[in-house]
């Protein structure tokens with residue numbers, strides 16, 4: 467079968483890299499995520515209906531990588547952002563405050579399950595699940611990298 471370049475079809479070899487302005491760069495597999503405490507969020511799809519995703523809060527993953535979160539997310543760190551890259555070249559950003567539970571109750575997840583099943587095929591195995599948005603444009607699928615950067619003014 468012909469595989470799209472970068473597509474993560476063999477899920478045992480799928481990883482999400484966390485890099486950039488971090489003190490501990492990480493490479494996480496599905497097995498790594500499976501050992502972590504999961505949360506569930508509801509995300510409105512293109513069909514206008516709410517769908518459930520289960521995964522690890524992005525904030526938690528950034529903490530593991532040594533990114534400033536919670537009480538430490540202040541001052542110049544508020545100019546940092548998260549760039550999310552996907553296997554198809556799609557990219558989206560969040561400011562760190564948008565995904566931090568000291569600023570918001572909308573907890574974005576790096577999801578490994580959609581409606582209680584692993585995310586198979588073109589959308590998986592890792593998907594961002596962003597609750598509280600009017601459209602799913604930032605709930606990107608086939609996530610491959612989370613990169614922390616400084617916005618330079």
Ligand SMILES: Nc1nc2c(c(=O)[nH]1)N[C@H]1C(S)=C(S)[C@@H](COP(=O)(O)O)O[C@H]1N2
Nearest residue numbers: 512552553554556602603604605606607608
């Ligand atoms: N990797 C990736 N994720 C993506 C997109 C994309 O092009 N690539 N499109 C986004 C947009 S604009 C929408 S509306 C939803 C569509 O998701 P659906 O195909 O499940 O309806 O996926 C979002 N996530």
Ligand SMILES: [Mo]
Nearest residue numbers: 512601602603
């Ligand atoms: Mo969209």
